[in-house]
Amino acid sequence: MSKYYLNYLDELESEAIFILREVWTQFENPVILFSGGKDSILVTHLAKKAFYPAKIPFPLMHVDTGHNFPETIEFRDKTIKNLGVDLIVGSVQESINDGRVAEEKGKNATRNALQITTLLDVIEENKVDCAIGGGRRDEEKARAKERFFSHRNEFGQWDPKNQRPELWNLFNGKYFQGEHFRAFPISNWTEMDVWNYIKRENIDIPSLYFAHEREVVRRDGTWIPNSKFLKLDPNEEIVTKKIRFRTLGDITITGGDESDADTLEKIAIEVSGMRQTERGNRSDDKRSESAMEDRKRQGYF
């Protein structure tokens, strides 16, 4: 076989870099949606590659629910400093204080859905015309239909039945005033690809992904971390376990798995043997069959 072919990771990398450069040239004011999770870290790493030796020419944007893991915020601030780029923060707490949204009630209350309003508000305030996300098509069935360049109407909504056809590598990012786009450069990556690439490139990720001792409580078949937001039921008990997180969302709803995987090698091996999808531990996705699609239509990440 000739040596002039790319392996799958190099091909995915090249595709993502191409898309990031398209975003930069087709839009006035793009941002990377940075959650501190591995997918947005990966997108940021790829953006570094796309514009090297120049620095990333646009800001990172974080929608802060106020229910973060402290490690995530530390990691975010370190990343910003190293890259020398600006950070835009949208605060869900402020949206609540301003009466834009109301806090959910009850034991399983989360701020997950509230993020949509905050996100759309900061997009509008900052005149962002393209928000680059780390969404992947293998994550969830509603995401499987997502385009690389995904149009949002003036209400920030997605219309999955009426998407622009996307052919070859010709991306159409044209929009009318008030509308915006979401771009998903790692659409074609699977969870396994992400880990294999993070390992190959030795990308720095938050310590939460590695197995560590933590105070947790058993809830809905997963280990929910102890935090100042946690409301215990009488029959629930806090225990210390060695766990790691497969995805990072709010500390109130992100469950961990018991694990001994404390290096990237061990994580990659563990993930390759996993028999559950990564979002299986996220109570936000368990609410109904179409929970993700419903949120996405409204403007979710």
Add this chain to the structure above:
Amino acid sequence: MIDNNQLLRFTTAGSVDDGKSTLIGRLLYDSKSIFEDQIASIENTSKKKGHKGLDMALFTDGLRDEREQGITIDVAYRYFTTPKRKFIIADTPGHIQYTRNMITGASTANVATILIDARHGVIEQTKRHTFIASLLNIPHVIVCINKMDLVGYSEKIFNDIVSEFEEIASKMQVQDVRFIPMSALLGDNVVNKSENMPWFQGAPMLHTLETMHISSDINKIDSRFPVQTVLRPQTEDFIDYRGYAGRIAGGIFRLGDDVTVLPSGFSSKIKSIDTMDGQINEAFAPMSVSITLEDDIDISRGDMIVKSNNKPSVTQDLEVMLCWLNDAPAKPRAKYSIKHTSNLQKAMIKEVFYKIDINSLSRNLEDKDLNMNEIAKVKIRTTKPLMLDSYRENRTTGSIILVDDMTNETVAAGMLV
């Protein structure tokens, strides 16, 4: 996975009920690419709908509308990985809007899989799907003759369908066609070799996908580098750096190569090929790199760097096979935006030579209105010259889209003749 494993993209086509969803479900299930919680949710839904056992087709169901109506409405992407390759499936529905959807799914595919129901043999739809595969120049075609369990696994029926298919394919330009008799429902010849068809000497579908030669699917001869953007870091370490960033669309570039910048025609030599991981001596399609030249030339997005001894044609007059993708029909002599590689210009459809009747594959010289899902050979004139190859030679530098400036929608996809 091993470091040199490749990525293979394939698309699936078939009429409704040929077993497309079942086939994809079977591929994912038998290659152990489906997670337990997905299986559990499918078991649940299968039970609710009153199916016995697992309904494989449910694995590929996407959005709520479809789940409720039991149909597939758009292109959905699936992923699976084996120890040999990573696969991306573009799953396109076979009914309404099939042309638009199939073209979208097929545009980047290495392989088109075409399903045929063994009981019905080659039908009109098969012809259309094969025509689209040929139009989009998909390098490989796998014809899946499905539901062999319903025709007693008959070798004769299989052979008859192969002959029928070869007959229609001989009139089109399809390359590398393979035939596989299978039962997607029962799993024969999908991942595992069928015990019911010992007469079939070929490999099951997965093995075929894992081993077919795809490195030559991308043009490695005609070097083309459409410039996406110019990188000017203006930092101390890179004070005079001026890198042209882009994804190589064809061929190979090496340090010192004599190159020409189009459309200006200025010549220079390649000084460096840069990536964040360091400088490299050569780069080939489809790598994303940044190139610097020996001479200071004014280059911007939309320009193309090519080898001086191998140039594309530079012209404002394009002959294109155009597929109309929008509800609103084409407006004669109206202006559209045209997108070709990183170039964005205005364009006008000057002339419709003929439409192709996708059922009879004959040319229609009378009716020249272009409606959704129709394909025509047209002449397009652009405001500025584009750097073009024929689509047969290069799918990247030989393709265009048209965007309607009134709606911003992508209304047509075209392949340069």
